[in-house]
Each structure stands twice: as C-alpha cells, then as structure tokens.
Amino acid sequence: MPETQRVPIKLKVNGKLSELEVEPRMLLVEMIREALDLTGTHVGCDTSFCGACTVLLNGLPVKSCTVFAVQADQGEVLTVEGLACQDELHPIQQAFVIQHGLQCGYCTPGMEISAYYLLSKNPSPSEKDIRKAIAGNTCRCTGYQNILRAIETAAEMMRR
C-alpha cells in the first residue's frame, strides 16, 4: 500500500512545542515513542485495556494506543518523561520507589499518569477512589497493593 499523505500537526509534549508531519493512520503512542523518542510510554495490549500507554491529552487521561496522532493537533500531551523536574523526581515517582510500587516496571509509567490525574482532581483519595482510578491500568506483578500505598504516600507528600 502506498504511503498516505502526511498531515502537519503542532502540539506541546511535556511543555515542549513539536511540529511534525504524520500519516493520518499514525497512532498517538507511535508518534510519542517513535517520532519523539519518548519510550517511557509503553504498548501492552493495543486495545485500550491495559493502560501501559496512558498519557494526558489536554489534561485528560487517554490510552494513546487508540488515539490518532492527528487528534492531538493543537493539543497538549503529558507523558511520564514530563513528570520529573530535571533530576528531581515527581512525588508520585518518589513514592513508587519508596513503596516498591512496581516490579517489572512496564505498567508503571501509565500507572503514574493515572495517579497524577487522580491527585490533580482529588488530593485526598480513599483506597476505593484509588482502586477505581487505576482500574484501567493493569499490573500483573504486584496485586496492586503497593501501588495503592505508593499513591497514598504521593498524595501525602503533595499535600505537604
């Protein structure tokens, strides 16, 4: 099949302006990983179930494996690489390390983005709130317990 015509798009990723030409069929996650080389966003299932590809698009969490890059035109994207400030880890990242909120780490970036969104809306979530907020991010290693603790710890750190 011949390559389809490319479309120019302009968006901010982690606060940085990018201008690219992408094929209309290109997925947002492909643009993030391949065009921008931000490989912290992972692909786990291709069907918007596992949540390893979760990013914020215009402030809302999306599964970037089922969004086209062109849909992000003129928008703002936040990926895991945008959480830390220089070498200073974001409290969510610190809390995941402290509480052993990860094992293999593959789901972690998506998990952190979902936690970031939750804590931006609800600074003092209950365990039930957290379970619901990350129900779209699957982890096969941990049984979620330490992820819950990590997000609780992050909430505490961010309230300080």
Next chain:
Amino acid sequence: MQSDSMADRFIGKSIPRKEGRAKVTGRALYVDDMVMPGMLYGATVRSPVARGRIRGIRYAQGIPWDEFTIVTAQDIPGKNCVALMLNDQPCLADQVVNHAEEPVVLLAHPDRYLLEEARRAVELDIEPLPAVFTIDESLARQQVVWGEDNIFKSFLVESGDVESAWGHAHLIVEGEYETGAQEQLYIEPQGMIATFTAEQGLTVWGSMQCPYYVHRALMTLLDLPVNQVRVIQTETGGGFGGKEEYPSMIAGHAALLARKSGKPVKIVYDRMEDMAATTKRHPSRTRHRTAVTREGKLLAMDIEFVVDGGAYATLSPVVLSRGTIHAAGPYFCPNVRIRSQAVATNFPPHGAFRGFGAPQSIFALERQMDQVAKVLGLAPEELRRRNFVKQGETLAVGQVVREKVDMAGLMERALELSDYYAKRKRFAEENPRREVKKGIGLASFLHGAGFTGSGERYLASLVGAEATPEGRVRVLAASTEMGQGTMTVFSQIAAEALGVDYDMIEIVQPDTAVVPNSGPTVASRTCMVVGKLVESAVLGIRQQLLSSGLLPERYTSEQFRQACRQFIENHGALKSSSEYSAPPGVYWDDDKYRGDAYGAYAWAVYVAEVSVDLTTYEIRVDDFVAVQEVGRVINPVLATGQIEGGVAQGIGFALYENVVWQEGQMVNSQMTNYIMPTSADLPPIRVFFEEVPYAHGPGGAKGIGELPIDGPAPAIVNAIENAGGVNVNRIPVTPEVLMEALEGVHA
C-alpha cells in the same frame, strides 16, 4: 572477619530496588524501545488449523514480494528445532502442522504496515487431519498425534501398599478435579532483535528469563559455535514462566530473518499474537481416591494426575514431575500411589507458568481434603491438623523432612489472622437470610525450591565475581531481573557476605558473552540456589584478599576497596567463581523416582473469604490471608510483593482467567475478553511470614516466587463451597460454571 556489629546489615532489610529510578522515569529500555539503523520488522505466518499436511504456500498478488525477506523451514542452516528437552518442536513447520498458530513462514520488511498486509497475503494450503483436543481423546489413542502413544512422560510414585489399605479403611472418598489453561499475561509482550554478520556471528537482544536456553537454541538452529552466538537480556516486563522457553522460538525467527536479510530484525508480538501463539499453564485432570481411619488419619491416597501438554513436549516432562511430587501435599500418609501422565493434544504447546504443575495438583488435593473432612464430619482445619507431616516423617516420594516444619502452627496463625472460627460461625448463622452468601475456606500446601530431583546437579550452575579497579565487586550471573528484585537481593546477599557497603556491589546485566551459565531464572531457585553461589563467589574474593595479606581480619568498606585496588595493581585481576554442589545428604534417584525431590520446601496456609451472589453468580474475594514459612526473608518488602502478586494471579486462576478454545485455537486472545484481575477486583491481600532459617540458603533463605500461586484457587473454591454449599471441582469458577454446579444445568 567483619565485626559482629556488622552482622545482618542487609539481610532482612527492605532495601529499595536498584532499578527503581529508571523504571519510574520511563528511562528503562525494553526490547521494543530499541531501534537499530536499517532495522527490519519481522512477522510470522501461522497455521490456521490445528493439524494438517502442508500442500503449498502461495504468495498472493498485489504485494511487492521482491522487497521482502522470506524464510521457511528450507532456510534453516542447522537443526529445525527449538532445542530444549526432547527437541521435538520445529522452529518452522515443515510438511505438517500440529497446532493452530504454529509458525510456517517468516517475513521481514522495513515498513510495518506493508508487512502486516503481506502477512495476510500469504496463503497456506493445508490439508486438515483429524485433531485431538481432550485428555480422554489423547489417552484413547484413536489418533496418535505425538510419538507412538501420545505420552510425553509418565511417572509412578509408590510408598506403602495402597491396594491392601482399602480393606482397612473407615471411609473411602473419591473425587475428580479439573483446572484450565492460564495465560501468563506479563504486560510487556514478547520480543527480540537479532543482528548477524559473518565476522561477528549472531547477537540477540530481548525479553527473556533464560539467556542460556536461548543461546543453546540458537547454536542448534543456526549451526553456530559457542562464540558466534551472543544473547543479551533487555529490561524484561514480567515473565512468570511465559518467557522461559518461548523466547528461544522468537529469537530463532529473528535470527533466521537477520541472517538471510543481512540486516537487524525486530520481532515484537502484539497482544493477540502473544496470547494466541505462546505457551500457557497446562490444563489438568486429577482423580483422587482417599482412605481414612475412624480417627481421621489418612490411610491411603491413590492419585491419578494428567496434564495436557499440547502439541510438543516443551517442558511437559518436568512440569509433570513437579505436579506429581506436590500431588500428595504437606501430609503424612503411609500408603500413597501417584500415577501421572503428560499427554499430547493439538493445542499450542503448554509450558512453564509460575508453580509449574504444582498449582494444578494442589488444587485437586486441597479440594479433596475438604471433601474427605465433610464425609468424616470433621472441620476442614481439623482433618488437616491430624495429618500434617512433621519433622522426621517421610513425604510420598520417600523424602524425609529434615528441616523444622510446623504446619499446624502456620495454620493456627492463619486462622487467627483471618478470624476464621468466628466468621465461619457467623456466616453459617447469617447465610440462610442472605441473598449474597458468605464463605471462608483454607488451603495448606508446600512448594519445593529449585529444580526438581537431580536438576540442580545436572545443571551445575556457575556464578562469577570480580573486583573492579575502583575496588567495587561485580557479580556475574545469568539470572534475570524481570520484576522480582534479583539485582537487589543478590546485592544484599553479596554485601552481607563481605560486610561492605551495599553500593559497592554491582550486578552485571545478563549477557552470554560476559556472564557464566548460572542456569535459568525459574523454579524459585534464584534466591536460594543462585543466591548461595553469589555468596560463595564473593567470599572467594575476600579469601584471596585475606590470603594475600592485603586485607586485615577486621575491615571497613574503605579498607576492602583499597585492598581490591592493590590486589589488581599487583596481580592484574581479582576473580572468583562458585559452582553448585548439592547440600550434604540431599540425593535423588532418577531411576526409582525417589529421594530428596527438593533441597528445601516452603510451607504455607492461605485463607480466603468470599461472597457468592446467587442471583448473578458473581463471586468476589473479600479478604485474603497468606501465612508462609520461606526460611529467612532477605528483603521483606520484595518478598511481600512476590506473595501479593502471586496471590493475585492465583485469584485470576480460580475465578476469572478462562481460555476459550475453538478447534484448538484460542478465540479470546485479547485482554478485553480474557479477564485478569484489575485493582477493582482484588481484596486486601494480607501477607505474613514465619522465619525459620534454612541452613543451606544464603542468609538462611529458601525459594519464594512460585509458592503463592499454589494456595489461592483451592482456598477460594473451598470458601465457595462453605458459602453456597455447592461442590465445584473445576476452575476457573466463572459465573457459568457456578450456575451449572448450583442448578445442575449446562450453561
């Protein structure tokens, strides 16, 4: 020797993970994050039918085939097999196919979109042959689909005399139990990248548990000498056994395409391909016939255990062996017979998955124990209490339990922590008035650490250690980090043994050009077996420093560092290695299939509390208590994480994870229709350890990784019976299965 105050500075401490920072920032590199100049993408054309004769391969029009690298079985320079145990599985099917999704043709192209179109444009002309899809069909041998009799392996365990015991029994109880296939479902799909040049040979990077399995498979497939094959593990996003043997297949495919194209080739499976084509937990059927005395003592256990191995042997013989040895559980019984078989069918080969046969046979036994208790009119915990094996007694395979064991104590603690007695009473009172019934159940079990039988002796694992010119100590082992914390635990063991700072230890990323063969990362062996070798290898470094007079008997980390530097200046290098030898008195007789099956066992009692909705047939686990004795706990936070994750997978195995087959093909090969537990589905998982140091483990540790998946399914199904009064003997207990059991109708 280091001062006493230094004792246990690192063992038993929850040291944070070494690789935590790279993973939380997204900087950790998994195989799909790697790109090489000129790299092609590879794809696999697979059989749509379960069994048949390949008549031809057609390449449909409309695809620029001359741009593609195409590989079939004819392009294999060495032996067409995935070298493992019996070497019966081809890397690419030739003339016949024996299961759906069997690889037949490989394609590579720089454009992934075009590659996918091309994959769909390859037409396999296959004449279907009758296929076998059940254990009974396989045993009936109307179609022989493997070897001469469809049997990959069989075992017989006999102690005492079962046949003469029946006549003395107060009661005899029979039961039949089934478990389904289960997908490992690591969140990172499988993938490999291969490069090949005439001068440098073959190099493969990828997601894997066992670099040396891949190494041997590639040497065999490509007919290359040892030094022309290099295998490097990339960050691995979970394995659970799923990345034990199958990575050898993908590495072989990427290697064949790289060799033919002369370019780097990446093959990364999407979720659908990963779930449909790679291995799963062996489905099983177990029949029990149990004789008990009037006093509730086990008199005889007659167990028939059969696992479905799928189309090729892969690891079925050893999965069967572990399942067989665990089939009689943590009980003493004077007369035991276990007859077991791994049979061939035309499903994609089943393979390694955490627990490795034990979750299947333990599910059956622990359900049977509840049935026996019910018939005897005893409480489930009381029957178990009367039959737990004690120190000095013998397990079914003739292994004398030499270590201290206190199953009754573990059980009391688990019952107390779960408030078992009070809840059992309360649920019995309240259930008649409730639409959603409540129940509580338990399972008691053991899990052997390390390879089964003579496995570790044959493997003869090797671990190296070396000092760096900066005075740090590097540990060289092929054991992979895939989330469980290998690097951290090895660092703790090494730092503790040397009495130096934790940061002075480096663990080398597994790369067959650099690390020795310390065996596969499987069988709960990494901490106990390989960890012990790490301990002795680094102690070898210290011994050389002490002998050279460069290191005083008592030293600080700085003195140790200085001594290393000086030694290297004087002698050029400071290296040490350690090879496995069995602990004294541990012996297994392969011919008689008797003896010390494992160096050590972990022991556990798990309690599950459930709600069973009799309107919707939905089952929820409300609380879960896991009490275990795993020797000394090296890193409590990591160990707890292992248990929690294993329990979560066990809950999936019990209730949700149902592989739906049609004509030998998995038809729900997506995460949207194969249901694994999310955060919203799981209860609090409460984990407790009893610590009894094991004399031959590093710092007193035993194995831990697989244990937690053995207990949840029987504990949960026992709780379901307690709640609904219904005897369910197959898992997963989906709402359909529960409805069928409750109403006696077929869903």
